[in-house]
Amino acid sequence: MTDTSSRAVARALPWPIGKPAVEIVDHIQQGAFQRSMSLLVAGTSVISGMEVAYEHYKGSYSNPVMYTPVVLSGALAISGLAAFLSRRAAQTILRYVSYATLVDGVIGFGFHIRGVARKPGGWRLPITNIVMGPPIFAPLLFGTSAYLGVITSYLRREEDYGLLGSIEASAAAGLVNDFREDIRTGHFQKHLCIVAAISTLCSGAESWYSHYKDNFKFRVQWSPILLTPLMLFATLSSVRSRRIANTLLPVASGLLMANGIVGTGYHIRGILRRPGGRKKPLYNILYGPPIFAPMLMAAAGMLGALAYLMGREKHA
Incomplete structure (x- = not known):
């Protein structure tokens, strides 16, 4: 049976893209792509922030809590850029801001459910009020950038590529032996x-x-x-x-x-x-x-x- 794993596909690519493709896959599978993910977090948070900004603008920002995702998306974008420059920022600022944004997404989900319930007929007219009310799942999708930010905070830097053996040795010694190690090693x-x-x-x-x-x-x-x-x-x-x-x-x-x-x-x-x-x-x-x-x-x-x-x- 043909091997269709990501590494095998990368190796099968023609020169000159085959070699860099293999290196990219190896970096990802060793969890050594924190800088790249930090930029992705910054970019996606800007897009999601713009989306929620004008959706809430249409709602006239009638509740002050509607400002929180706009502010947090900006903070997450800045944190992503800081994480690109600094390992410490990735492990502290980015992680905390990402968790805060995830919590905000869950709270926003609750507010959107309440918004649907407050429309005429409430949940007795679920299809009509879900369609015409606030987008019920939008706050959870807003958390996608924050989720990536959390993952990024546990990854390793690109310059750590090739140091996987020392991390596995630490895990074998019982120093690190949980989901965080799986993230750090790309598993x-x-x-x-x-x-x-x-x-x-x-x-x-x-x-x-x-x-x-x-x-x-x-x-x-x-x-x-x-x-x-x-x-x-x-x-x-x-x-x-x-x-x-x-x-x-x-x-x-x-x-x-x-x-x-x-x-x-x-x-x-x-x-x-x-x-x-x-x-x-x-x-x-x-x-x-x-x-x-x-x-x-x-x-x-x-x-x-x-x-x-x-x-x-x-x-x-």
Whole structure:
């Protein structure tokens, strides 16, 4: 049977991309990519912060708590940049800000549930009020950047590449012997698969009721809904099966990332087609299709792709 593991695929790539691809996979599978992940955390937090900023702007910031994700997304972006420059910042500031942002996402989820309950009919009209009320899963998806920040805080720096033996020796001596060691050594594939499944379910639900409000005017609006069960099967099956993790998971993850990119293009086109188009960019971004929402689906695919590149847990 053909070896489809990430390392084998990287080695099969033609020169000149084969060698750097192998080095990238080796860095990831040794957990030595903290700087790179720090930049990813900073970038994703800026995007999610912009998304929540204008969604809450449409809600007139009627509750002061609506400012917290905007502030925390900025703090997380700054923490990510600091973590890129400093190992200590990665292990302290980034970790604490990420945990605070995760907590804020859970609290926001509660507020959104309350917002749905307070609409006329409350939970007696669940479909109508979920569709027309605050996006119920958006606060949890906002926590994706924070989750990546937590993971990043336990990773090793790129310059630590090749020092894996000393860490394994420490684990054997009983100095480090838990999930943190799995993260530091790049062995947390199952964990990432579960998180990717949760992210896929939430983003798929968001896509469904967002496109439902538009009456699925375009057939392409069904694509994220149809890809959701495929990704759920791939991620959850990968927890038990290494073979699926090396075959179906990267395919499904790639499809989700591509779908998110294409969806962003459609949302930009939808904004430009509104009355005023480019002449009223702020208004049309606020009240047109949510410009960054498709990237939530792409983020779920990114988590799946990252899981594909990881090794299996040693302490599962």
